[in-house]
Amino acid sequence: MNKILIVAEHDGSKLNPATAKCVACAQSIADAEITVAVLAADPAAVATQAAQIDGVSRVVTVSHAAYARALAAELAPTVAALATGYSHIFGPSTTFGKDLMPRIAALLGAPQLSDVMRALSASRFQRPIYAGNAIVTVEVEAGRQIVATVRVASFQPAAAASSAAPIEAAAAPAALPTHTRFVSVSAARSDRPDLQTAARVVSGGRALGSAENFQILYALADKLGAAVGASRAAVDAGYAANDMQVGQTGKIIAPELYLAFGISGAIQHLTGIKDARTIVAINKDAEAPIFEVADIGLVGDLFQIVPELEKLIAS
Amino acid sequence: MKRILVSIKRVVDYNVRIRVKPDGSGVITDGVKMSINPFDEIALEEALRIKERGLAEEVIAVSIGPADCQQQLRTALAMGADRAVHVQTDAVIEPLTAAQLLKALAEREGAMLAILGKQAIDDDCNQTGQMLAALWDRPQATFASKVEIDGAIARVTREVDAGLETLEVDLPAVITTDLRLNEPRYVKLPDIMKAKKKPLETLDPATLGVTPQETIKAVQYEPPAARSKGVMVKDTQELVAALRGKGLI
Numbered sequence: 001m002n003k004i005l006i007v008a009e010h011d012g013s014k015l016n017p018a019t020a021k022c023v024a025c026a027q028s029i030a031d032a033e034i035t036v037a038v039l040a041a042d043p044a045a046v047a048t049q050a051a052q053i054d055g056v057s058r059v060v061t062v063s064h065a066a067y068a069r070a071l072a073a074e075l076a077p078t079v080a081a082l083a084t085g086y087s088h089i090f091g092p093s094t095t096f097g098k099d100l101m102p103r104i105a106a107l108l109g110a111p112q113l114s115d116v117m118r119a120l121s122a123s124r125f126q127r128p129i130y131a132g133n134a135i136v137t138v139e140v141e142a143g144r145q146i147v148a149t150v151r152v153a154s155f156q157p158a159a160a161a162s163s164a165a166p167i168e169a170a171a172a173p174a175a176l177p178t179h180t181r182f183v184s185v186s187a188a189r190s191d192r193p194d195l196q197t198a199a200r201v202v203s204g205g206r207a208l209g210s211a212e213n214f215q216i217l218y219a220l221a222d223k224l225g226a227a228v229g230a231s232r233a234a235v236d237a238g239y240a241a242n243d244m245q246v247g248q249t250g251k252i253i254a255p256e257l258y259l260a261f262g263i264s265g266a267i268q269h270l271t272g273i274k275d276a277r278t279i280v281a282i283n284k285d286a287e288a289p290i291f292e293v294a295d296i297g298l299v300g301d302l303f304q305i306v307p308e309l310e311k312l313i314a315s
Numbered sequence: 316m317k318r319i320l321v322s323i324k325r326v327v328d329y330n331v332r333i334r335v336k337p338d339g340s341g342v343i344t345d346g347v348k349m350s351i352n353p354f355d356e357i358a359l360e361e362a363l364r365i366k367e368r369g370l371a372e373e374v375i376a377v378s379i380g381p382a383d384c385q386q387q388l389r390t391a392l393a394m395g396a397d398r399a400v401h402v403q404t405d406a407v408i409e410p411l412t413a414a415q416l417l418k419a420l421a422e423r424e425g426a427m428l429a430i431l432g433k434q435a436i437d438d439d440c441n442q443t444g445q446m447l448a449a450l451w452d453r454p455q456a457t458f459a460s461k462v463e464i465d466g467a468i469a470r471v472t473r474e475v476d477a478g479l480e481t482l483e484v485d486l487p488a489v490i491t492t493d494l495r496l497n498e499p500r501y502v503k504l505p506d507i508m509k510a511k512k513k514p515l516e517t518l519d520p521a522t523l524g525v526t527p528q529e530t531i532k533a534v535q536y537e538p539p540a541a542r543s544k545g546v547m548v549k550d551t552q553e554l555v556a557a558l559r560g561k562g563l564i
Contacts, residue, residue, distance in 0.1 A: 071482070072445065073454055095475040099457045102442035106414060106449035111530040114440045128539070129438050133333035134342050137535040144530055179485040180454040183470065187478035196476060200563075224564065232494070242460065242495060243478050248439070249494055251476070257563045267332075274542065278563055280554070295545035298554050308551040313564055 002029050002122045007079055007091040007100065008038045008050050012068060015049040017197050018092035018150075020157030025150040026090055027055040027158060028119045035060055037082055039075055041068040051164040053157075059167045069182040070096055076103035078173045083108060086145070087122065093149040093252070094196070105147035111140060112147040115252075117154035127151070131248040132271035152196070153254035153275040187243075192218075195244065198227035200257045201276075203246060206233035207262025207284070207302060214239050216306045217261060223313050229253070231263045247272035261302045265290025282306075317371045319362040320421050320429040321396065322413070323378040324352040325387045326437040335538045342536060351387045354432025356394075357492040360499040361462055362430050363395045370464045371427065373397045377420055379413055381405050385515065392510035393502045399515040406520070406527035414446035419523035421451055426487055428469070433458050433491040444491035454484035457491040 004026040009016035019036065026034045035058045036050040043061035051059045060082060066074050079100075083089050089104060091097035093115050105112040118126040123140045125148070140146050195201065202221040208214050214234075221228045230240035232247055246253055248268040254275035261282050263269060270293055273279060281294035282302050291297045298305065327333065328348040335342055351359075362374045376391035378384040379402040388399040402416050421429050429451075434441035448455035456462075456471035460479065463470040464486075473480045474493045520527055548554045558564045 072457075073448070076449060095458060095473075098441050099445065099455070099475075102410065102445035103449040103455065105442070106411060106446035109411070111409060111411060112440070112442050113531065114442060124534070130327070130333040130342060131436065131439065132539055134335050135537050135539055136533050137537075139532045139534050141530045141532075177452075177454075179488075180456075181483045183481040183483050185475070185478060185480040236495070241478070242474050242493075243476065248436075249434070257558070274539065278561060279542070279545075280558070282554075291547075292544075293542045295542075296554060296557050297545060297547045298550070299547070300550070305551050305554075309555065312551060312555045 002032045002088060003086045004029065004032050004034050004088040004090060005083055005086040006034065006036045007089070007097070008036050008046060009092055009094060009096045010038065010040065010046040012040060012042070013045050015046050016092070016094070017157055018094050018097070018152045019050065020053050021152045021155040022090045022092055022150045023053050023055050023158040024155040025116060025119055026088070029088070029122050033057050035086070037062070037079060039064070039067045039078060041065055047167045048164070051167055052161050054159040054161040056161065056165045058165055061167060061169050062172060063169065064172050064176070066176050070100070071180050071182060072100040072103045073180040074176045075100055076107055077176070079104045080107040081173070082170060083145070089145070089147045090150055093151045097149045101147055101149050108145055108147065110145040110147045112149070113138060113140070114149050115151040116148045117151045128271070131268050132274065133267065151252065153252045192221060193225065193227045195227040195229055196251055196253055198255055200224050200226035201229050201253060201255045202226045202259045202261070203229035203231070203263060204234055204240065204261050205231040205263035206237055208234060208239055211239045216303070220306055220310050223310050231266070231269050260290055260294070261306060263290055264288045265293065316373055318373045318375060318424045318426045319365060319371045320417065320424060320426040321355070321359045321362045321374060321376050321391070322417060322429070322431045322443070323355050323359065323376050323387050323391050324432070324435045325349050325378065325380055325384045326352045326435055329353055329436060335536045339535050339537055349383070349386070351390055352432050352435045354434060354436070354492050356499040357494070357496050358430040358432050359391055359394055359396060360497045361492060362428070364497065365428070365462070365464055375400060375424060377402065377417065379404065379408050379416055388515055389510050390502060392513040392515070393506045394500060395506070398513055401515060401517045402520055402523065403517050404520050404527060407529045408527055409529065409531060410440050410442035411446055412525060412527045413443045414450055415525045416520060416523055417443070417447045418450040419525060421447070421487070428487060429489045431489065431491050433493055444489050448489040451487070451489065454488040455491070456482050456484050456488060458493040459490050460493050460495050462490060462496070
């Protein structure tokens with residue numbers, strides 16, 4: 001029996017879709033019993049959602065006022081205490097999971113596997129290294145507890161269950177560290193879909209030339225119901241916000257449709273999009289490396305093509 | 316003395332095109348240019364700026380690994396680190412071992428801050444800073460894009476999926492750096508000469524009470540699956556037709 005504990009990511013009311021992807025990864029391990037842990041100020045709503053994921057046999061909740069904010073230093077000791085008796089502890093490879101899971105692993109004295117893209121067995125996994133330029137198969141020493149972050153772009157979310165799993169409350173932690181305090185979060189909240197889970201993404205590179213010019217991509221994205229992303233070059237140049245960066249050190253995404261405008265296709269960027277179902281590249285340089293991975297390529301001036309595209313889609 | 320510990324990892328240079336060995340036993344590193352992990356350079360730059368603002372007195376660069384790591388430590392000294400510590404070992408160093416060694420050094424030096432790169436561009440683990448914070452039982456502020464030191468606290472802006480989050484942490488603390496925290500300075504020739512005279516201490520892991528453990532064995536390396544070659548269209552109308560044909564719009 002492999003007992004797998006998954007740390008739920010949520011915003012206090014809604015479960016992040018990354019959690020169902022962690023469940024999918026756990027389900028690919030034979031003989032797995034899957035528990036989802038929901039740590040929140042008021043876990044009821046999120047726990048109900050987690051209980052409806054196929055393959056989840058139990059949801060454990062921990063309620064504490066401090067968990068209104070997800071601070072790794074406060075979450076890790078509680079998850080580490082819950083982890084007794086579990087063979088695997090999984091979290092998503094989002095900034096939430098990347099921040100939290102190694103802190104849990106260190107408290108448990110367990111090794112961590114980052115960005116698991118495939119579970120070959122309970123102890124053998126595949127993960128990308130060198131910005132995805134190599135895939136390594138690793139075997140964890142027998143008898144070790146394994147902590148892992150699950151590469152969300154590699155898994156489809158587990159389906160909805162026909163019946164809900166039981167929800168149990170665990171004891172609240174006695175004392176939490178007070179050395180880390182939340183101050184603020186500034187999110188460029190928009191009506192557009194979330195970049196990491198969007199089915200369609202419109203993305204721009206340095207060729208856009210300015211933040212103002214990026215507006216044409218927003219207009220197109222709104223026509224398509226798409227999220228907007230950017231290359232590192234465009235973000236570094238100040239044309240797009242940091243949280244729009246797609247690539248090795250930004251977001252790894254797997255949309256149905258990825259439209260890349262004026263992105264040359266540095267290997268670090270391609271790492272972030274190679275699980276996209278269809279990649280469309282528009283670039284005026286016919287030699288741009290992005291064309292080597294694009295399913296559909298068009299050589300031309302994006303400032304002419306974007307408005308044309310917008311018009312043709314509308315008609 | 317107010318000290319900042321910075322970790323320096325020797326990695327294959329950012330610009331090298333990585334190739335997997337034909338027998339799948341690893342990636343080709345022979346004769347390849349090696350450099351300081353770019354995120355660690357950003358960590359060192361931030362430490363130097365904090366010191367230059369008079370908020371710290373000494374910056375210590377630490378590297379863990381074989382003898383060759385001293386090249387990267389010399390570069391760190393040339394950038395401006397005051398001294399270097401080389402934990403010399405040929406063993407495989409997993410993030411948890413690195414964190415144990417850094418914790419021992421952070422305690423030995425009484426560090427006010429440990430600044431690490433958020434990930435190394437070779438194994439892309441993104442673990443060591445968080446593990447160090449856990450073992451040291453101190454706060455962590457990962458993926459930093461802005462750091463302000465204010466007496467006994469640090470205010471750190473972090474790049475998270477939702478946008479920018481600001482945390483306040485008590486010192487000592489661990490900070491890991493994101494790309495846009497700063498732009499590292501270039502090393503000047505006179506500084507390279509001066510760096511040769513700066514102290515570089517060599518230790519082995521046992522001196523710090525740590526035995527490296529290899530719990531994760533790499534079984535096989537392979538190149539990523541290639542995407543099949545796509546089609547080129549000649550204009551926007553053809554593009555829209557192709558997308559409609561695939562049912563994508």
